[in-house]
Amino acid sequence: MVTTSEAINRKAKSKRWFGLSVLMLPVLLVTVDNTVLGFALPKIAEALRPTASQQLWMIDAYSLVLAGLLVSMGSLGDRVGHRKLLLIGSMGFAVVSVLTAYSDTAMQLIIGRVCMGIFGAMLMPSTLALIRSVFEEREERRLAVAIWATTLTVGSALGPLVGGVLLQFFDWGAIFLLAVPVLIPLLVLGPLLLPESERDASGPLDPISILQSMVALGSIVYSIKHGASDGVDLAVLITFLVGALAGWMFVRRQLRLPVPLMDMALFRSGTFSGSVLINLMSLAFLVGFVFFTTQYLQIVLQMSPLSASLALVPGQIMAIMVGMAVVPVAQRMPVHVLIPVLMAFAGAAFLLVASMGSSLAVLVAAFALLNIGVGAIATVSNDVILSAAPPAKAGAASAISETAYEVGVVLGTTLLGGLVTAYYRTGLQLPAFLSDIQAALASETLSGAHHVATGLVEDQAQQLMQQAGSAFEGGIELVSWVAFSLALMAILIAWLTLRLPKSQPAECH
Structure with missing residues (x-):
């Protein structure tokens, strides 16, 4: 009888971990998608000729919609079941990805990214909530969350490598077609391996709250983008104030609703x-770094997509190793000590670039340092977030965690990427031999300058790219100092806020 019981337990345990491996497929895909497009920007810019603003929107439209809907989809999953929502989202994501791969214009690609964000919002909260349903034992769940969080970081870090390999042999549309082979196993095996989550039918979704959250994020991000590309003007101030007002109204509404969309408690x-x-903040650092590094390696240092992606492999390896190795450390070290130590690695990465320049060796070393910090922070912070929520609110807590992740992605490209773009536009010294049209195109983006250079004679092309590279490198230095300062601020925030009450069990570390 004992033997039979042990066999049943082993079978159940194997099913749980096999189910986790299937759950990691959409996590990996959605996070790879956050950074792979940045790597493909030079080829997309050559094919679709987007403006500077359109380039930023190609990346951020996806993350922005995702962030705006994550809380809503997390609450919806609590009501209808996270497995059902996961499967619907997977099917929609795959179909839209195929359509986006064949975009003919920049606007079509941006619209496709918006639709991908809608279905992507169904995926991410469901994965973390299902982990809570599948792994009831604390230590098993801690390890499962560590794997989930490591996959988040690894996915973001793998984006350049995946993009480099695909772009070396295929057209840029291949980065979107990747969704099909990744999601098919989930659609086939998900119903067999994943149990449906506990449902909370306490109330309907509130469309006003959904609208307020999307207006808040959309307006603030737009104001930052517009300010980076065209300078601070009345439109920037108005849209920022609209976003801030919508955010304030959202918070007030959540505090008054009997069943809030986001549990502010x-x-x-x-x-x-x-x-x-x-x-x-940690994800903003990682995505912002990838945003400017991938362009610098390919356009300024003239590396092939594959060579540039391989240069970042050491950092990707560090993300995998540290994300898992931090689990036993987190059981012994207080979280208010551990996270500042990890954030110091991220700060050191940007300090290295700010003080030593943007050579290949410096960028490789900085990316490795950055991944040591971000990879482990994702594991520790998500374990704390998930443990704080009751089982029936797992989707809501997961959605908050994922919203922070996606807002970090948006801020990484919008704030850090926008600062690089703004410095590039103001610091670029254009050669006198360019026509007005060539000058306008070259001054918009680094990709635009590279496109203009391909139509010039060798000496002129070299002179233009030298000026463009110098301006872009100056933007990287500025952003690195800003990010270093923000990392110091994050260390202080972690030290002050992450002290657990004496009455709280130590296992919540």
Whole structure:
């Protein structure tokens, strides 16, 4: 009888971990998608001729819609079941990805990214919520969350490598077609391996709250983008104020609703809110770094997509190793000590670039340092966030965690990428031999300058790219100093907010 019981337990355990491996497929895909497009920008810019603003929107439209809908989809999953929502999202994501791969214009690609964001929002909260349903034992769940969080970081870090390999042999549309082979196993095996989550039918979704959250994010991001590309003007101030007002109204509404879209009570815990903020900032650092590094390696240093992606492999390896190795460390070290130590690695990465320049060796070393910090922070912070929520609210807590992740992605490209773009536009010294049209195109983006250079004689092309590369490198230096300062701020925030109450069990570390 004992033997039979042990066999049943082993079979159940194997099913749980096999189910986790299937759950990681959409996590890997969605996070790879956040950074792979940045790597493909030079080829997309050559094919579709987007403006500077359109280039940023190609990346951020996806993350922006994703962030705006994550809380809504997390609550919807609590009501209808996260497995059902996961499968619907997977099917929609795959179909839209195929259509986006064959875009003929920049606007078509941006619209496709918006639709991908809608279905992507169904995927991410469901994966973390299903982990809570599948793994009831604390230590198993801690390891499962570590794998999930490591996959988040690895996916973002693998984006350049995946993009480099695909772009070396295929057209840029291949980065979107990748969704089909990745999601088919989930659609086939998901119903067999994943149990449906506990449902919470306490109330309907609130469309006003959904609208307020999307207006808040959309307006603020637009104001930052517009300010980076065209300078601070009345439109920037108005859209920022609209976003801030919508955000304030959203918070007030959540506090008054009997069944809020976002449970603001969770933020009363300093540990929870601090972890969410640190999670957001760390992902902004990673995505912002990838945004400017991939362009610099390919356009300024003239590396092939494959060579540029291989240069970042050491950092990707560090993300995998540290993300898993931090689990036993997190059981012994207080979180308010551990996360500042990890954030110091991220700060050191940007300090290295700011003080030593943007050579290949410096960027490779900085990317490795950055992944040491971000990879481990994702594991620790998400474990804290998930542990703080009751089982029936797992989707809501997961959605908050994922919203922080996606807002971090948006801020990484919008703030850090926007700063690089703004410095490039103001610092670029254009050669006198360019026509007005060539000058306008070259001054918009680094990709635009490269496109103009391909139509010039060798000496003129070299002179233009030298000026463009110098301006872009100056933008990288500026952003690195800003990011270093923000990392110091994040260290202080973590030290002050992540101290667990004496009455709280140590296992919540």
